[in-house]
Amino acid sequence: xxxxxxxxxxxxxxxxxxxxxxxxxxxxxxxxxxxxxxxxxxxxxxxxxxxxxxxxxxxxxxxxxxxxxxxxxxxxxxxxxxxxxxxxxxxxxxxxxxxxxxxxxxxxxxxxxxxxxxxxxxxxxxxxxxxxxxxxxxxxxxxxxxxxxxxxxxxxxxxxxxxxxxxxxxxxxxxxxxxxxxxxxxxxxxxxxxxxxxxxxxxxxxxxxxxxxxxxxxxxxxxxxxxxxxxx
Amino acid sequence: xxxxxxxxxxxxxxxxxxxxxxxxxxxxxxxxxxxxxxxxxxxxxxxxxxxxxxxxxxxxxxxxxxxxxxxxxxxxxxxxxxxxxxxxxxxxxxxxxxxxxxxxxxxxxxxxxxxxxxxxxxxxxxxxxxxxxxxxxxxxxxxxxxxxxxxxxxxxxxxxxxxxxxxxxxxxxxxxxxxxxxxxxxxxxx
Numbered sequence: 001x002x003x004x005x006x007x008x009x010x011x012x013x014x015x016x017x018x019x020x021x022x023x024x025x026x027x028x029x030x031x032x033x034x035x036x037x038x039x040x041x042x043x044x045x046x047x048x049x050x051x052x053x054x055x056x057x058x059x060x061x062x063x064x065x066x067x068x069x070x071x072x073x074x075x076x077x078x079x080x081x082x083x084x085x086x087x088x089x090x091x092x093x094x095x096x097x098x099x100x101x102x103x104x105x106x107x108x109x110x111x112x113x114x115x116x117x118x119x120x121x122x123x124x125x126x127x128x129x130x131x132x133x134x135x136x137x138x139x140x141x142x143x144x145x146x147x148x149x150x151x152x153x154x155x156x157x158x159x160x161x162x163x164x165x166x167x168x169x170x171x172x173x174x175x176x177x178x179x180x181x182x183x184x185x186x187x188x189x190x191x192x193x194x195x196x197x198x199x200x201x202x203x204x205x206x207x208x209x210x211x212x213x214x215x216x217x218x219x220x221x222x223x224x225x226x227x228x229x230x231x232x
Numbered sequence: 233x234x235x236x237x238x239x240x241x242x243x244x245x246x247x248x249x250x251x252x253x254x255x256x257x258x259x260x261x262x263x264x265x266x267x268x269x270x271x272x273x274x275x276x277x278x279x280x281x282x283x284x285x286x287x288x289x290x291x292x293x294x295x296x297x298x299x300x301x302x303x304x305x306x307x308x309x310x311x312x313x314x315x316x317x318x319x320x321x322x323x324x325x326x327x328x329x330x331x332x333x334x335x336x337x338x339x340x341x342x343x344x345x346x347x348x349x350x351x352x353x354x355x356x357x358x359x360x361x362x363x364x365x366x367x368x369x370x371x372x373x374x375x376x377x378x379x380x381x382x383x384x385x386x387x388x389x390x391x392x393x394x395x396x397x398x399x400x401x402x403x404x405x406x407x408x409x410x411x412x413x414x415x416x417x418x419x420x421x422x
Binding site: 164165166167168169170172173176177179180183186187190191192197198202 | 239240241242243244245248249252255256259263344345348351355359362
């Protein structure tokens with residue numbers, strides 16, 4: 001019935017990833033991130049030198065953030081097929097995934113404000129930069145719950161095939177890897193700082209892996225329902 | 233032996249988790265090599281006795297879990313359930329020992345920002361402790377499953393119980409093995 005709509009929503013995932021990568025990496029040069037240990041002068045110089053690129057990059061980040069919603073929704077639809085009934089895990093995934101969008105929108109806004117008047121007091125630029133990065137990388141809670149909900153729904157499911165069981169364990173693994181993000185509050189250098197291995201690089205790679213895996217899995221799951229024509 | 237214990241999917245998690253801990257160990261070794269004196273000097277303040285007790289606790293719990301898997305294969309769900317409870321209690325003992333160990337450090341004014349060694353000490357043992365808690369949740373799940381099986385609940389087949397037992401046991405052994413690596417790396421390595 002609505003397999004075509006579901007496929008459209010599934011494609012919003014890779015489009016989001018592509019636009020985000022262009023904005024965040026290629027334009028704003030936020031990869032690698034600026035060190036949380038950098039001085040106000042260094043951070044301000046960054047915003048003064050790349051003003052236009054950061055503005056444009058954040059505009060793209062804002063534009064693509066909305067594409068998270070259809071991707072989360074199509075996951076919810078497939079989860080509902082597995083879960084049936086009251087579907088609490090489905091709603092948990094839907095709400096936690098939707099809240100996750102905020103941690104794209106808010107940092108993009110904060111970095112936009114920093115680039116809006118790069119001539120302002122360097123300490124204020126530093127504050128906005130800090131706010132952006134901490135909003136971006138620290139809120140692991142909603143992502144962990146979203147992935148746990150998907151993982152548990154897959155592993156508890158016994159009926160007709162929707163997602164393979166390894167995908168359930170994969171989602172649990174992703175949930176665990178997002179947890180160290182919360183630790184950035186304690187450090188300005190090293191692997192647990194916001195530019196560190198376990199707070200930035202590992203979650204970033206896992207985030208992209210997750211989008212790639214879920215994209216393929218969703219396409220397969222939708223394709224399986226299409227011939228039958230009717231799914232709940 | 234070519235039999236992969238548990239269902240294949242659980243190994244996605246186990247191998248993935250091992251990969252993450254390999255990165256932790258690699259990062260630790262990398263930074264340690266840059267300042268070995270600081271790491272050795274800080275390491276000397278750790279309580280090796282409590283670390284050793286915890287090693288024994290986890291090894292014992294793994295032994296109970298192995299026994300539980302064998303009991304399940306031999307259709308002795310009741311005994312398997314008892315062994316799972318004993319393994320769970322060892323896990324609880326591990327957490328209790330860790331609590332006293334952390335309290336000892338914190339009351340000595342050592343926290344995770346004291347220096348790089350203590351950062352790794354708190355982070356790695358903390359993330360491992362989270363694994364212990366998750367593993368204990370898995371043990372409770374297995375215990376409930378075994379109880380249903382012992383009560384001849386027709387909704388659980390013997391094969392599925394064995395499968396779940398093997399998957400859960402594999403995860404618990406992972407938690408045990410990671411601790412042995414951590415104990416060697418943080419408490420013992422000279």
